[in-house]
Amino acid sequence: MGWSECNTHHWDEWTLADLVTAKAACTVSLVVPARNEAATVGDVVSRVREALVDTVALLDEIVVIDSDSTDDTYDVATDAGAVVHRSAEIRPDLGTEPGKGEAMWKAQFVTSGDVLVFMDADLLDWDTHFVPGLLGPLLTRPEVELVKGFYERPMGSGADAVPFEGGRVTELVARPLIALLFPELGGLHQPLAGEWAVRRSLFERLSVPHGYAVELAALVDTERSRGLDAIAQVDLGTRAHRHQSLRDLSGMATQIMAAALARVGAGPEVAERPPAVGLR
């Protein structure tokens, strides 16, 4: 059997009770990077807290990393029950950079979980099963070190949603780059998914681009250092988020292309955070 058959799961393969038992002494941190997400971060935090901290003890902490927000993200996330840190204030001795990857990298210094689950703060159509779904392979298969979510991605949400039209950077940039430069990763359905989970012992050994290339870089570097079978993917159903403008996505695409080219020894030098393992 190929990688896909062995490493593609569906979120309902495990019950919450199965996962709480499998978790045993392992600790899990949910990390939500958020930049100006006051409209949605409260819903993300409060629903996950009610389902997976208060009702069932699957998560040990919910940590929002406020990534230079200029709105009420910090207060909304705090009121919803998260521990909130401003990215720029974490380890000031290490300086600060703008970007999502920076927020995720800094999270390593303010969380304690053996496993980190990342989830975007701008989710509109989603459910709390995303978290146990991502944990399933990590808690039940010791050889798995990184789990990507995948889903059907509509363009828009609710009644206006157009099925299967979301993921413009995924389809026009990430997937072509993977096909050309990293074909071994071609079985991953959503390589840019912001919903993914990773063992700390792996994440702390990865270089992390400051911005939006964090996901693609993590996949490429994990495959190279641990092998493809350290990666699994889980079908989480459907997910809708706040769409960025095409012009803003151009910046994301540039960052992803630069990190991909750097990994094959081409293109300009890309500034990245070094592995955190030596810095803790």
Ligand SMILES: O=c1ccn([C@@H]2O[C@H](COP(=O)(O)OP(=O)(O)O[C@H]3O[C@H](CO)[C@@H](O)[C@H](O)[C@H]3O)[C@@H](O)[C@H]2O)c(=O)[nH]1
């Ligand atoms: O400087 C930033 C920018 C974004 N975010 C947060 O990161 C998450 C995702 O950002 P978003 O701008 O919504 O990205 P998407 O358009 O959703 O991009 C997709 O593709 C990106 C590239 O792989 C991934 O990083 C995203 O998680 C994935 O959802 C959200 O919670 C943001 O608030 C930060 O914390 N800091």
Ligand SMILES: O=C(O)[C@H](O)COP(=O)(O)O
């Ligand atoms: O993941 C992506 O490709 C980008 O976040 C863009 O997604 P969208 O086209 O659904 O806005």
